[in-house]
Amino acid sequence: MDILDALRSITGPDHVLTGPDMAGFATDWVGKYQNTPLAAVRPGSVEDVSQIMKLANDTQTPVVPVSGHTGLAGGAHAPEGSLMLSLSRLNTIREIKPDARLAIVDGGVVLEALHNAVAEHGLRFPMTFGAQGSCQIAGMLATNAGGSNVLKFGNTRALCIGIEAVLPDGRVLDLMSQLHKDNSGYDLRDLLIGSEGTLGVITGAVLKLVPAPAARATAMLALDNLTDALSVLNRLQEATGGTVEAFEYMPARYLTAVHTHFPDLKPVFDADHPVTVLAEIASTAPTDAQPDPDGSLPLVSTFEALLADAIEAGQIQDAIIAQNDTQRSQIWARREAAAEVCLARSPLVNNDIALPLDQVDPFLTRMTDELAALDPKADVLEVAHLGDGNIHYTVFPSDPALCDPIMERVEDVVREMGGSFSAEHGIGLTKLPSMQRRKDPVALEVMGQIKNALDPKGIMNPGKVLPT
Amino acid sequence: MDILDALRSITGPDHVLTGPDMAGFATDWVGKYQNTPLAAVRPGSVEDVSQIMKLANDTQTPVVPVSGHTGLAGGAHAPEGSLMLSLSRLNTIREIKPDARLAIVDGGVVLEALHNAVAEHGLRFPMTFGAQGSCQIAGMLATNAGGSNVLKFGNTRALCIGIEAVLPDGRVLDLMSQLHKDNSGYDLRDLLIGSEGTLGVITGAVLKLVPAPAARATAMLALDNLTDALSVLNRLQEATGGTVEAFEYMPARYLTAVHTHFPDLKPVFDADHPVTVLAEIASTAPTDAQPDPDGSLPLVSTFEALLADAIEAGQIQDAIIAQNDTQRSQIWARREAAAEVCLARSPLVNNDIALPLDQVDPFLTRMTDELAALDPKADVLEVAHLGDGNIHYTVFPSDPALCDPIMERVEDVVREMGGSFSAEHGIGLTKLPSMQRRKDPVALEVMGQIKNALDPKGIMNPGKVLPT
Known part of the structure; x- marks a missing residue:
């Protein structure tokens, strides 16, 4: 059976989109990468996702999970011949437990829909950022998104206590714990959170709620x-x-x-x-x-x-x-x-970096000197989640040829100061060169070993996160 | 060269203990398991640990990391022919950063020593439990320990933002981030935290501090x-x-x-x-x-x-x-x-379980009925970190032969109610049967795949956490 027919037999024909029908999947919010998948498939259940992954694994077909298309690092780019697996139909808020302060949700629930649903109980899911009207929970988890209130409530990881995911071979990993304490083996939940779809498809989550502010x-x-x-x-x-x-x-x-x-x-x-x-x-x-x-x-x-x-x-x-x-x-x-102010000019070097809180000031001072040497005519605009040490440090070089040298210099200084070249937007495709240059080499090896163990055929969002 | 001589050449002869010299390593605090290692070795540096692990890997010698010997689940039991790797000499508080509210420590620092050191800065490391006078940071991280203040500050995982570990083949994984936001690849830190020494030896950590209460x-x-x-x-x-x-x-x-x-x-x-x-x-x-x-x-x-x-x-x-x-x-x-009240009688079935907060009451009611059917003469004593849903539920059966059936019945009910059979003490050796029976089978498979990828020779604290 043709792979598209096999997909149709899983989800029904209406949910396997090809050609003009998948125009909505042509690019992400940033619009930097053009997607050229074989098809976009919209599973209606976790079992559908499992069957799709089994099929993909058997046929060695790359699968790119996609939720709200709002990522900033190209993490959902779908290359030639791949399947885009959309979570948009998995959009049920399974249960809100007001007394336990938990929400149990499908991966495709839109963040703002969750905000509205828990507000009716006088509660709050304290994760807010620009894309909240369209981003979905699974993508937020896959990138371990940050946002405006990380200082108080932590990033997405800190707000998730349970997860459900379909692995590259179709097995369903059920870690939908509703527990604040659960010490039973390796922390696979946090391994999946932030893995940007390279280890599995997140289909469900148990999220922490807090009281709405008075x-x-x-x-x-x-x-x-x-x-x-x-x-x-x-x-x-x-x-x-x-x-x-x-x-x-x-x-x-x-x-x-x-x-x-x-x-x-x-x-x-x-x-x-x-x-x-x-x-x-x-x-x-x-x-x-x-x-x-x-x-x-x-x-x-x-x-x-x-x-x-x-x-x-x-x-x-x-x-x-x-x-x-x-x-x-x-x-x-x-x-x-x-975003509008800092992305209004071109060429630009757009950094999403994090530093120890006491190094933010030394970093900015140091970069002033570094830029004076590299490109005296460069302009800079920075804005920071200072409470998190997270700086969006944008440089406008006088010459496009200086973009890469400036990016590398920023990375040098960040690294020397104990910082990270990637704070809250993930690695995806755009940060792969930085990952190769800057990540602890042993950590890169270990990541590769884990990826290979869980996805030996390399079908799960290939080419993302891990430099090759 | 003999393996003991090779060890002596790494650490110096005074730090390779054998025979009567390693009497202090004969058992842990609980005293349930007798250790019969080849030797106890006390590395004085991360480089020492790395060389010891390389040697162990080359010679396929099992290594059991041990810090304060205060674990409650037998996680540091050393079988015949193994090496006990003590972290006690890696006991330097590398740096306290009051403004950034961080402590950077060796794995062998005693918890109470850290409490005292940060108190001088008007700060607090908010992790307290009975063993704090002798337990060490690495063991606390390896078991993802709980304690009295989890409700407010989370478990050990929530208090650690950076980690350094020596892998089974001697590679040093440097994830000593001082960052509150760091989205650069898989979360290897949280994979090591709670892995109970089966994936590597934790040699350093960056820990969060909070202001001391007024x-x-x-x-x-x-x-x-x-x-x-x-x-x-x-x-x-x-x-x-x-x-x-x-x-x-x-x-x-x-x-x-x-x-x-x-x-x-x-x-x-x-x-x-x-x-x-x-x-x-x-x-x-x-x-x-x-x-x-x-x-x-x-x-x-x-x-x-x-x-x-x-x-x-x-x-x-x-x-x-x-x-x-x-x-x-x-x-x-x-x-x-x-502990004194609940462990004073025998036989006993000692459960360290966690439940969703709203299931604690139904669990206790249900267990009353279950016990009435299984062993009408059984006594029960329970005490709970109610804010965490964590119950230390101790049953005193009328007959030792009823211990296993009661343990299994508790596990049944806990599982049906979405709870965990293991809340804060880890799996070690004692909870392996529960792990086999109760953990999501796909999670067990994935844990095995990761263990095999990172420790293909199976030398790193073998026989713990993962049922075989």
Whole structure:
């Protein structure tokens, strides 16, 4: 039997798309890579996925799992002759357990659909990022996505306690534990999380939920330097018991670019400051959300007092606190403009790097010198999840030929400072050269040994993550 | 060259112990298994460990890594002809980074030594359990140990962001990341954590620190049932922003046994209550630790108010709050008596199980019926980290021949309820039969494939974790 007929007999003919019918699968959100698969197949059950993988394994057909197409590193690129395996029909929220604070979901559930479903129970799945309206849980897990609230809640890995996956030969791995403690053998869950579809297809997950916040307080802080910013972060964490949810660094040049790009967004402070930080704390305590007689929220008053102390200590130069949701949105708009502002010019070298928190400042200083030597005319725009040490460090070289040397130099400096060349977007295709150059060579060997053990025929999202 | 001579040339002759010199390695803390190794070797550096593993791999000599000898599942049992590889000389705290809230340590550092060292910086490594005075970091990581504060801070895995390990063939895997975000390939760190020495020897780690608490509030609560207890836990978590550090369940029969065993510990409440809970919250906020004019701590007053609300709502029947450290210690003494009280009789079936939080109560009810059918004369003592769903469920059968049937029945019920037969002590040797019976068979196969890929000669702590 022809492989397409075999697929049709598994999923029904409507769910094996070829030719013009699979136009929606032609490229991902970034649009950098053109997909040329044999077909796109939409299984309707875990059993379908298992049968498809068995068929693919028997016929040595490469399979590229795809969920929301929103990855930034080409992890779902489908080469000639491959099958794209879409999770979009596996989109059932199997169960929400409010008392246990868990959601049990199919891999193809859209992140925002989960947000909305748990909100009805006064709960929150604390993972938010730009693509949430279309990205799916399985892709989020496969890339171990980050987002805006990693500082408080961790990355995707930290929010997942159970997983279900179909292995390259069709076996179904059932690790759908609902347990906070489960010490029974190797941690295969975390091996699959972040493996970017190269070890299996994630079909289900058990996710942690947290109470929805009762109150939030959001501020823009003006500071002299990043050392003070780190001290302020620690001060806020201690004083509030670790309730800082976002701590986002925007340097003066970034804000200037934002205000140029979006003239409606006026400067927040009268003067320019070397360092601006968006800080947000949140509380689930009803007492923090009960307005005082003067109408102010206790959480906001607490935040004001803490910031006043830091101003008195000379660590903060100026601060503005949002008094309502509209003001909060306006503050966030400056941070959320990052992609549009930073990707508006070409050529560019776009780095998604992570550093130890105390190395962010030395890195930026060092890179200023390095760039002065490599390309004195280069421009830089950076914006950072400072609380995570994660910098989106974009360089605009004066000459496209300088892109690679600059990228390598950034990697050099990051490595010397104990950082990572890849913080939250994954490796996919685009970071393979960096992976080859920068990853611990023994780790690369071990990854290869594991890949080979679990996918001896090499059919599972081939060519991604592991340099060859 | 003789293997012992080869070892001596690596570590120096003083650190290859044989015969009476290795008496200290004869057994572990539990004393269940007698070790009969060829020698105990004490490497003084990571390079020593690497050379020892190369030698062992070349000569196909089994190696059993051992740190504090405090494991409860026989994971460090050394069979005839094996080498015990002690980490005790790798006991340097390499660096404490107060601003970044990290400790970088050798694998052989004793947990309590780390506690003391970070306390000097006003910081805390939030992992505490009975063996902390002698257990070492590497063993804690290898078993993914739990402890008293998992509810708030997670298990060992959640506290480790970087790892260094020597693989079975002597290669050194350097994943000593100091990063909170690092998405660069498979999660080999978490694969090694919890692998109980079967995939490599953990020689170093980067551990997360948190601020030391400024204030604590500790209470004993009397409740009618576990459903109310879970509601109270959620109520406390919401109202305090998730600061509950311990939520320990003690049923009436457990407290009766404690009071019989330790006559100095008087009953806390005038009447018996079906459910007693030790609840502790802590805060790093200085405002919570500044005594009010009447001398009471604000955190304690907050706790009192919350408990009063729950009493009014009918969820708590009675409550006593510790007013000072002495009272706190007396409350904790009832919980810490568990090992002595529960292991005082024989025969016994000792279970370290985990359940979804909302299944703890149904499990206990169900087991009452099951035991009535299996062994009507059996006694039960249970005590639980209720906030983690982790129950130490001990059964004293009327006949030793009933131990195995009861163990299997507990496993049956745990499995049906989505629980795990192994929560925090690891598999080692003692849980191998349960592992064979209860672990997802595909997971067992995948574990075997990974073990075989990384340790093809099977020299790394053979016979543990993976049933054969």
